[in-house]
Amino acid sequence: MLLRPFCDILPSEITPPEIYRERRLFMQGMGVLAAGAALGIAPDAQAETRLAGVRSSAYTLNEEKTPYKAITTYNNFYEFGTGKSDPADKAGSLKTRPWTVKVEGKVSKPGEYDIDSLMKLAPLEERVYRMRCVEGWSMVIPWVGFPLSELIRRVAPTGNAKYVEFVTLNDPGQMPGQRSGVLDWPYVEGLRMDEAMHPLAILVVGLYGQVLPNQNGAPVRLVVPWKYGFKSAKSIARIRFVEKQPLTAWMRAAPREYGFYSNVNPHVDHPRWSQAKERRIGEFLKRDTLMFNGYGAQVAQLYRGMDLQKFF
Ligand SMILES: Nc1nc2c(c(=O)[nH]1)N[C@H]1C(S)=C(S)[C@@H](COP(=O)(O)O)O[C@H]1N2
Ligand SMILES: [Mo]
Secondary structure, three states: OOEEOOOOOOHHHHOOHHHHHHHHHHHHHOOHHHHHHHHOOOOOOOHHHEOOOOEOOOOEEOOOOOOHHHHHHOOOOHHHOOOOOHHHHHHHHOOOOOOEEEEEEOEOOOEEEEHHHHOOOOOOEEEEEEEEOOOOEEEEEEEEEEEHHHHHHHHOEOOOOOEEEEEEOOOOOOOHHHHOOOOOOOOEEEEEHHHHOOOOOEEEEEEOOEEOOHHHOOOOEEEOOOEOHHHOOOOEEEEEEEOOOOOOHHHHHOOOOOOOOOEOOOOOOEOOEOOOEEEEOOOOOOEEOOHHHHOHHHHHHHHOOOOOOOOO
């Protein structure tokens, strides 16, 4: 069974934060958490970056989580360079406050959302999701966020809104990778409206119970677990509701290689490599890649009747 109700209760949910913090400092003193942090399994215990009031969610996997260290040091975020360690090395200086997300296009309530109010728009949930990069590696990540549908409901799209476009911050001063021509900046991604409304599609503001590190797309990024990782746009500055299918940054760069849908599909190879298998970061042997990244029971109906070879 893929999706099971989340059974482990986080200590933060049953203990008031002050007491929790004390207890953690106590355990730290005993070397308990210090050892976990040194191994990079859990983040370093810093009460200041811990997100408060994070609930559990039924949309969560019961699978071994990728260590915090790997999730935050092996990244794709081309705005900071194309090397896997570039984002961790260079994104630290990205200014994530103040930050506004502009919501525009075919909506009844367009506007600018301050990130701190956006984070309070809906209860924060922890969701452990499997993530699959188009390059052939995967991770299991405990994200913190809320359904994208919560934002969409509030801004009330009009009847003409058929797609949602996500645009990353465009600031070459802060994002050195944008001074190079690897992609046509800013980074743009998109979803069909019904995909965007799917309960598995989330806006993410944290991981491992902590504020999202810059290299993972702070202050807010998209996460769409049944699609290849590049659909999950980082550091979002604009969300646009549009009538026509957006031209994404990757479609613009290599239309033969990257389609709009980009659903994880072991039967449709990338023109330059197979997508049948993947390496879970931290493991030696490859695993079979699952249709829709294992979320088929939840999302296959979105694509009923579509030729997935054609709409890759
Ligand atoms: N703005 C932006 N978003 C991005 C990318 C990027 O280069 N720029 N890379 C994508 C790719 S290819 C992947 S696999 C995921 C990686 O997310 P993670 O580093 O949090 O694991 O982010 C995606 N979102
Ligand atoms: Mo990726």
